Amino acid sequence: MKAVIQRCRHAKVTADNEIAGEIGEGLVIFLGVAQGDDENCARRLAEKIAKLRIFNDEAGKFNLSLIDVQGEALVISNFTLCGDARKGNRPNFMTSAAPELANQLYESFVTLLEQQNITVASGVFGADMTVDVSNSGPVTLILEMT
Numbered sequence: 001m002k003a004v005i006q007r008c009r010h011a012k013v014t015a016d017n018e019i020a021g022e023i024g025e026g027l028v029i030f031l032g033v034a035q036g037d038d039e040n041c042a043r044r045l046a047e048k049i050a051k052l053r054i055f056n057d058e059a060g061k062f063n064l065s066l067i068d069v070q071g072e073a074l075v076i077s078n079f080t081l082c083g084d085a086r087k088g089n090r091p092n093f094m095t096s097a098a099p100e101l102a103n104q105l106y107e108s109f110v111t112l113l114e115q116q117n118i119t120v121a122s123g124v125f126g127a128d129m130t131v132d133v134s135n136s137g138p139v140t141l142i143l144e145m146t
Contacts, residue, residue, distance in 0.1 A: 001031070001032065001033055001034065001037045001041040001042060001045050001105070001109075001144070001145045001146075002031070002032040002034065002081040002082065002142070002143070002144045003029050003030065003031050003032070003045060003049065003081075003142070003143045003144075004029075004030040004078075004081065004140065004141070004142050005027050005028065005029050005030075005049060005052075005054075005140070005141050005142075005143065006027065006028045006133055006135055006138065006139065006140045007026075007027060007054055007055065007135065007136045007137050007138070007139035007140075008023070008025070008026060008027065008028050008074075008133050008134055008135055008136055009024075009025055009134040009135075009136045010022070010023065010024050010025070010134050011023055011026075011028045011074045011131065011132060011133040011134065012074070012131075012132050013074060013076055013121075013122075013123040013124075013129050013130070013131045013132075014129060014130045014131075014132075015123060015124040015127040015128070015129045015130075016124075016127070020121075020122070020123050020124050020127075020129070021074050021075075021121030021122050021123055022074070022121055023072035023073065023074045023119070023121050024071075024072055025069065025071050025072065025136070026066060026069075026071030026072035026073050026074070026118075026119075027049065027066055027071060027072075027073050027074070028073075028074045028076065028131070028133050029049060029073055029074065029075045029076065030076050030078040030081060031075055031076065031077055031078060031081070031106060031109060032078050032079055032080070032081025032082045032096070033077075033079070033082070033096070033097040033101065033102040033105045033106060034082045034095050034096060034097055035095055035096070035097050035098075036146070037097060037101075037105055037145075037146075038105070039105070039108055041105070041145045041146065042105050042108045042109040042112055042145075043108075043112055044145045045109065045143060045145040046109055046112035046113045046116065047112075047116070048143060048145070049066065049073075049113070049143065050065065050066050050067050050113060050116040050118055051065045051066075051067065052065055052066070052141075052143075053065050053068075054139050054141065055068065055069045055071070066118060067116060067117065067118065071118070072118065072119040072120070072121065073113055073118050073119070073120045073121070074120075074121045074122070074123075074131075075106070075109065075110050075113070075120060075121075075122045075123070076122070076123040076129065076131055077102065077103075077106045077122075077123060077125045077126065079093060079096045079097075079102060080093070082095050082096040082097075083096075099126060102125075103125045103126070106125055107125075110122050
């Protein structure tokens with residue numbers, strides 16, 4: 001399971017010209033589910049992201065987590081994170097999980113974040129979406145749990 005996380009001031013995702021999810025300060029999480037991923041991967045990744053200290057304390061140091069700042073999370077499914085572009089010019093998505101499993105683990109990940117008292121908004125699984133992010137920092141990290 002792979003995630004690209006971006007610290008934000010606010011963000012929203014639109015699908016079919018309607019806002020599907022919107023947050024204030026917090027994290028935008030692009031989530032890719034690969035073959036072999038399971039509930040354990042989702043749990044560990046959700047816990048890591050919730051507790052990751054990437055928000056500034058009063059001294060300007062990265063000492064606060066999403067939980068500490070009572071931030072929100074916007075989770076966007078993104079199978080292209082599992083793409084492999086090492087050969088040729090067209091990415092290969094053969095390692096992406098099948099849609100049924102990917103959707104199940106995506107929904108589990110959202111629930112696991114919510115269980116840590118984080119307000120979570122989400123996109124529409126499998127939809128063509130537009131994501132608007134007001135980056136803060138900018139702070140962007142790539143995390144992977146196998």
